[in-house]
Amino acid sequence: MTHPYLSLENVGMDFTVAGRTFHAVTDVNLGIDRGQFVSIIGHSGCGKSTLLNIVAGLTRCTTGGVILDGQEVNSPGPDRAVVFQNHSLLPWLTAYQNVRLAVDKVFGASKSASERHDWTLHNLRLVHMDHAVDKRPDELSGGMKQRVGIARALSMEPKVLLMDEPFGALDALTRAHLQDTVMEIQARLNSTVIMITHDVDEAVLLSDRIVMMTNGPSATIGEVLTVDLPRPRRRLDLSDDARYVGYRASVLRFLYERHAKPEAA
Numbered sequence: 001m002t003h004p005y006l007s008l009e010n011v012g013m014d015f016t017v018a019g020r021t022f023h024a025v026t027d028v029n030l031g032i033d034r035g036q037f038v039s040i041i042g043h044s045g046c047g048k049s050t051l052l053n054i055v056a057g058l059t060r061c062t063t064g065g066v067i068l069d070g071q072e073v074n075s076p077g078p079d080r081a082v083v084f085q086n087h088s089l090l091p092w093l094t095a096y097q098n099v100r101l102a103v104d105k106v107f108g109a110s111k112s113a114s115e116r117h118d119w120t121l122h123n124l125r126l127v128h129m130d131h132a133v134d135k136r137p138d139e140l141s142g143g144m145k146q147r148v149g150i151a152r153a154l155s156m157e158p159k160v161l162l163m164d165e166p167f168g169a170l171d172a173l174t175r176a177h178l179q180d181t182v183m184e185i186q187a188r189l190n191s192t193v194i195m196i197t198h199d200v201d202e203a204v205l206l207s208d209r210i211v212m213m214t215n216g217p218s219a220t221i222g223e224v225l226t227v228d229l230p231r232p233r234r235r236l237d238l239s240d241d242a243r244y245v246g247y248r249a250s251v252l253r254f255l256y257e258r259h260a261k262p263e264a265a
């Protein structure tokens, strides 16, 4: 029997606050193949970030476990790079230096200084940021900072790229540009990606599968939708494509009919 590249097995997470235990997430089972782009969507508070943090190794799950490429995940590691909604670049370093720091950390022993230099520039080029390598974060727009954050994550050659609402803080046009860049890179590198999003169009456009979460407490996977649209995908062509519109409607129905937030219903 072949195992998926990444698997979440019976993952559950309880939080105990002031002596009271809260079951945030229960019984999450998910297998992800290499090269797959998976989005997690669900209402606020359903445990999306909790799940991502468990895969990242930043949080230990209360029950179950995560296995990546045959190894159990117990702590953070460069094989699982994370991109957060708000860039986490070091403000006193340039775009180049922010990426180079990660490259030195991961490849300090295995690549020469000139190889690490070339690799840093290569990754900045992938996200179309080679024109601003010497700029510090406060000299870059929000979208540019996210690009550098993505370059930094990719430069570690992670087995899985984890993205927690990576475009959430960006305006619609910048968001669209960045989504296109991520699609282009994913096609080129065959990256395995888990992305959290609140944006239904973003989920359908980018994903091979969309994991839809029920509301908490005891949130779990409600449904998994396979998005069988050919790649490369172009947003303009898809906007009136019947299959695209159908997928979009399925996610909307899940979120706003079957699992509407009680206060929003």
Ligand SMILES: Nc1ncnc2c1ncn2[C@@H]1O[C@H](COP(=O)(O)OP(=O)(O)OP(=O)(O)O)[C@@H](O)[C@H]1O
Pocket: 015, 016, 017, 022, 024, 042, 043, 044, 045, 046, 047, 048, 049, 050, 051, 216
């Ligand atoms: N460290 C913690 N201590 C106590 N409760 C927590 C902790 N982290 C998360 N929770 C709770 O667990 C639940 C899931 O939180 P989580 O941040 O994973 O949700 P989310 O789906 O990512 O939300 P959002 O979409 O708003 O970011 C929430 O009810 C939250 O209050």
